Amino acid sequence: MDMIDLRSDTVTKPTPAMREAMAKADVGDDVYGEDPTVNQLQDIASELTGKEAALYVASGTMGNVAATLAHTRRGDEIICGLKSHIYRNEQGAMAALAGVQARPVEEEYDGTLDIQKIESAIQTSDDHHPITRVVAIENTHNICGGVPISPTYTEKLGELAVKHGLILHLDGARMFNAAAALGVSPKEIVGPSDSVSICLSKGLCAPVGSVLCGDTDFIDRARRARKVLGGGMRQAGVLASAGIIALTEMSGRLIDDHQNAKLLARLLGEVPGISLERNSASTNMVYFNLDAGVPNSGHEVSDSLRQEGVLLDLVGPSSFRAVTHYGIDSSMVEITVHALKQILSS
Numbered sequence: 001m002d003m004i005d006l007r008s009d010t011v012t013k014p015t016p017a018m019r020e021a022m023a024k025a026d027v028g029d030d031v032y033g034e035d036p037t038v039n040q041l042q043d044i045a046s047e048l049t050g051k052e053a054a055l056y057v058a059s060g061t062m063g064n065v066a067a068t069l070a071h072t073r074r075g076d077e078i079i080c081g082l083k084s085h086i087y088r089n090e091q092g093a094m095a096a097l098a099g100v101q102a103r104p105v106e107e108e109y110d111g112t113l114d115i116q117k118i119e120s121a122i123q124t125s126d127d128h129h130p131i132t133r134v135v136a137i138e139n140t141h142n143i144c145g146g147v148p149i150s151p152t153y154t155e156k157l158g159e160l161a162v163k164h165g166l167i168l169h170l171d172g173a174r175m176f177n178a179a180a181a182l183g184v185s186p187k188e189i190v191g192p193s194d195s196v197s198i199c200l201s202k203g204l205c206a207p208v209g210s211v212l213c214g215d216t217d218f219i220d221r222a223r224r225a226r227k228v229l230g231g232g233m234r235q236a237g238v239l240a241s242a243g244i245i246a247l248t249e250m251s252g253r254l255i256d257d258h259q260n261a262k263l264l265a266r267l268l269g270e271v272p273g274i275s276l277e278r279n280s281a282s283t284n285m286v287y288f289n290l291d292a293g294v295p296n297s298g299h300e301v302s303d304s305l306r307q308e309g310v311l312l313d314l315v316g317p318s319s320f321r322a323v324t325h326y327g328i329d330s331s332m333v334e335i336t337v338h339a340l341k342q343i344l345s346s
């Protein structure tokens with residue numbers, strides 16, 4: 001049975017066009033900077049983001065960690081969201097690998113970090129204190145519901161960063177979803193950010209990889225960091241060729257995923273025993289909970305759904321995340337909600 005896999009947009013497989021491009025890709029040794037396809041991908045990424053340079057990396061985590069290594073010195077501090085990927089989901093890499101500590105600030109409901117709260121978290125120049133070096137945001141913000149963050153906010157944050165001499169990093173794993181949802185260009189989403197990491201292997205369907213973008217000096221340092229992280233790949237053009245299609249051909253259809261997420265949210269809203277989290281379906285994610293009165297545990301619901309051919313991401317004892325993507329159409333959304341309804345009413 002073909003599963004309806006709503007756990008994540010990372011389950012997307014390369015498209016037929018990607019397979020073809022991968023088979024034909026012109027390649028070279030990228031550690032020498034000689035892979036023409038990787039170079040082309042990097043040129044496209046820097047053009048799209050309005051940055052001087054870009055670097056193809058193995059994963060979003062590698063992009064964020066290489067950026068941290070390139071931006072900071074040991075003992076520095078990074079202001080980031082309490083629910084951000086770099087704080088919660090990277091094994092404490094900023095501490096473990098870069099010797100940097102996090103200064104987490106709790107996100108507002110809309111995924112932003114309050115400007116005042118950031119300002120009061122910035123350390124004063126005193127020999128006791130770490131140096132606040134970076135402020136990092138996430139767009140779309142996954143745990144806050146896949147919510148897109150407006151260019152207006154990012155501009156304001158950029159002004160604050162300039163005022164205090166901070167580096168602004170954007171974890172833009174799903175920034176193309178943000179651009180699609182807000183109807184703005186990728187450049188506007190990046191705004192004044194000094195660096196941005198973008199996943200090619202989520203909604204954009206590439207099998208592997210992310211791109212990190214920023215100015216030339218930064219990318220030179222990030223390339224060194226990538227090497228020590230084990231990310232110096234050789235004929236990586238085989239993979240980058242799919243990344244080129246991800247960046248040039250796949251962002252236009254993300255709006256379909258958002259439509260399907262909206263359909264899912266609307267149908268779930270009609271199911272007794274389920275309540276949606278706020279921000280649901282603002283892009284391609286729907287977070288929802290089983291109400292207190294529901295006798296089934298999250299695990300039970302998850303197992304029953306699996307038997308019906310549906311996979312969801314269980315994110316808490318009775319909380320779920322569903323992510324729409326290239327492999328999901330509206331009929332699958334309907335089947336999912338129908339199955340859920342049956343399980344909760346039996």
Ligand SMILES: *Cc1c(COP(=O)(O)O)cnc(C)c1O
Nearest residue numbers: 059060061062085138142171173
């Ligand atoms: C997925 C994700 C990453 C990391 O990407 P990997 O390729 O899984 O390492 C980073 N940040 C955010 C917000 C993500 O969703």
